[in-house]
Amino acid sequence: MGTSFNNYGVVFDRAYIKYKPLTSLTYWGGRFANPFFHSGLVWSPEVAFDGMAMDFRKEFLKGLGVFATAGAFPLEEIELSSKDKWLYAGQVGLEIKPRKELVGKIGAAYYHFKNTTGIKNTGRLSE
Numbered sequence: 001m002g003t004s005f006n007n008y009g010v011v012f013d014r015a016y017i018k019y020k021p022l023t024s025l026t027y028w029g030g031r032f033a034n035p036f037f038h039s040g041l042v043w044s045p046e047v048a049f050d051g052m053a054m055d056f057r058k059e060f061l062k063g064l065g066v067f068a069t070a071g072a073f074p075l076e077e078i079e080l081s082s083k084d085k086w087l088y089a090g091q092v093g094l095e096i097k098p099r100k101e102l103v104g105k106i107g108a109a110y111y112h113f114k115n116t117t118g119i120k121n122t123g124r125l126s127e
Contacts, residue, residue: 012031013031013048014030014031014032014033014048015030015031016028016029016030016031016032017029017030018032024056024057024058025054025055025056026054026055027052027053027054027055028052028053028054028055029051029052030050031048031049031050032048032049032053033048033049034047034048034049035049035053035055035069035071036069036071036089036091036107036109037067037069037091037093037105037107037109038109042109049071049073050073050074051071051072051073051074051087052071052072052073053069053070053071053072053073054069054070054071055067055068055069056068056069057095063096063097063098064094064095064096064097065094065095065096065097066092066093066094066095067091067092067093067094067095067107068090068091068092068093069089069090069091070089070090070091071087071088071089071090072086072087072088072089073086073087073088073089074086075087075113075116083115084115085113085114085115085116086113086114086115087111087112087113087114088111088112088114089109089110089111089112090109090110091107091108091109091110092107092108093105093106093107093108094106094107
């Protein structure tokens with residue numbers, strides 16, 4: 001209907017550049033799918049990351065490989081301030097593929113949220 005003479009907005013779910021200079025190394029920049037090995041307990045499958053990430057994967061023995069992922073993601077810009085909110089993340093892991101149809105993966109990740117503050121839980125149910 002009427003827009004009161006305002007401009008129309010365009011929203012993209014994913015818009016990114018992916019660069020793969022080597023078979024084991026990948027870079028992303030823009031808005032892309034979650035680059036980390038994760039479960040639904042930590043990240044929703046619908047989450048899209050804005051920022052930059054890199055991923056390294058190398059198979060050292062037949063069926064045994066390692067991976068490392070790192071990224072920097074701006075969460076909120078606060079104008080004229082050094083208090084912008086960021087997420088810096090890193091992950092390392094091991095992948096084993098004894099057969100094509102059988103894969104095992106384990107990883108450890110660290111997520112550092114800069115300039116964000118949580119609200120303390122009182123431990124009481126709301127009345």
